[in-house]
Amino acid sequence: MVIALGGNALGNTPEEQMERVREAAKAIVPLIMAGNDIIVCHGNGPQVGMINLAFEKGYEGGYTPLMPLAECTAMSQGYIGYHLQQAIDAELVANGNDNTPVITMLTQVIVDKDDPAFENPTKPIGGFYDEETAKKLMAETGCKYVEDSGRGWRRVVASPKPVSIYEYMTLDTLISAREVIIAGGGGGIPVIKTDTGYHGVAAVVDKDFAAEKLAELVHADYLFILTAVDRVAVNFGKPDQQDILRMTPDEADAYIAQNQFAPGSMLPKVQAACEFAKSREGRKAIIGSLEKAPLALEGKSGTLIEL
Numbered sequence: 542m543v544i545a546l547g548g549n550a551l552g553n554t555p556e557e558q559m560e561r562v563r564e565a566a567k568a569i570v571p572l573i574m575a576g577n578d579i580i581v582c583h584g585n586g587p588q589v590g591m592i593n594l595a596f597e598k599g600y601e602g603g604y605t606p607l608m609p610l611a612e613c614t615a616m617s618q619g620y621i622g623y624h625l626q627q628a629i630d631a632e633l634v635a636n637g638n639d640n641t642p643v644i645t646m647l648t649q650v651i652v653d654k655d656d657p658a659f660e661n662p663t664k665p666i667g668g669f670y671d672e673e674t675a676k677k678l679m680a681e682t683g684c685k686y687v688e689d690s691g692r693g694w695r696r697v698v699a700s701p702k703p704v705s706i707y708e709y710m711t712l713d714t715l716i717s718a719r720e721v722i723i724a725g726g727g728g729g730i731p732v733i734k735t736d737t738g739y740h741g742v743a744a745v746v747d748k749d750f751a752a753e754k755l756a757e758l759v760h761a762d763y764l765f766i767l768t769a770v771d772r773v774a775v776n777f778g779k780p781d782q783q784d785i786l787r788m789t790p791d792e793a794d795a796y797i798a799q800n801q802f803a804p805g806s807m808l809p810k811v812q813a814a815c816e817f818a819k820s821r822e823g824r825k826a827i828i829g830s831l832e833k834a835p836l837a838l839e840g841k842s843g844t845l846i847e848l
């Protein structure tokens with residue numbers, strides 16, 4: 542089972558994040574205790590933006606070098622993975638399980654150097670700004686900012702599609718050893734293959750697509766995409782909003798054609814879920830909220846996407 546955990550659900554400070562991952566652990570541990578092999582793949586949108594901005598400010602003040610975006614994702618994997626490891630371990634012990642190792646795997650995601658996404662930034666990172674501030678920042682820095690699902694304006698960066706996960710065979714070995722694994726954090730550190738080996742690129746891969754790729758490569762049965770809403774909806778945020786309990790990839794395509802899912806937020810989740818459901822008969826993808834993850838596994842919450 543691969544669980545994709547939204548970066549926006551992790552808070553904005555180390556203290557907030559520690560608190561939030563404790564809540565995440567409460568949702569994840571019942572799935573482990575039920576006997577599932579688990580890989581947790583978390584987002585890093587707010588966190589990678591924060592790390593990048595901190596280095597930009599440090600550079601302006603002459604205190605730090607500039608930090609490339611791939612290195613910022615590597616740092617975010619350590620920062621978030623460390624908190625998740627501690628929280629999941631503590632929750633396992635609290636439930637009488639003190640012999641399941643929890644580890645974070647620094648993960649590289651291989652992307653195509655010619656992916657058209659490099660020419661069209663779409664992935665929101667960092668904090669939320671009002672329109673006036675975002676437009677000022679755009680003029681000052683040359684970075685692109687867009688409105689993000691009615692929550693404010695955010696910087697956007699290139700987000701190529703994952704082609705493969707460099708460490709997937711090692712992940713298979715760890716699954717065989719019954720370890721709980723945190724991998725593909727922040728969508729993985731994006732790398733391209735060159736004549737001199739793999740090199741990081743300036744991008745942030747969508748963790749929902751990375752989790753889907755990971756789930757296929759490790760032969761998972763379930764892809765759980767956990768975010769801030771209980772279910773995917775049509776007419777989201779409007780008076781006639783209606784939650785979707787179950788949909789096939791074909792039904793999802795029809796909703797996508799009606800622009801029902803916001804790009805950069807719900808759209809990639811639905812697309813990743815459909816890709817997983819289509820990849821093999823019987824595979825189930827569920828999009829739901831963190832709090833109700835165990836209920837979603839019983840079919841009592843979440844949106845189920847299957848053939």
Ligand SMILES: Nc1ncnc2c1ncn2[C@@H]1O[C@H](COP(=O)(O)OP(=O)(O)O)[C@@H](O)[C@H]1O
Pocket residue numbers: 546547548549550584586690767768769770772773774775776777801802803805806807808
């Ligand atoms: N059709 C929709 N149905 C449900 N939520 C939607 C829809 N369109 C946009 N959203 C928004 O997308 C959010 C999930 O995206 P986001 O916060 O970017 O994900 P993440 O949890 O991975 O950080 C939801 O919390 C909701 O605010």
Ligand SMILES: NC(=O)OP(=O)(O)O
Pocket residue numbers: 546547548549583584585586587665727728745746747748749
């Ligand atoms: N990398 C990524 O997809 O992060 P979010 O889930 O925070 O958007």
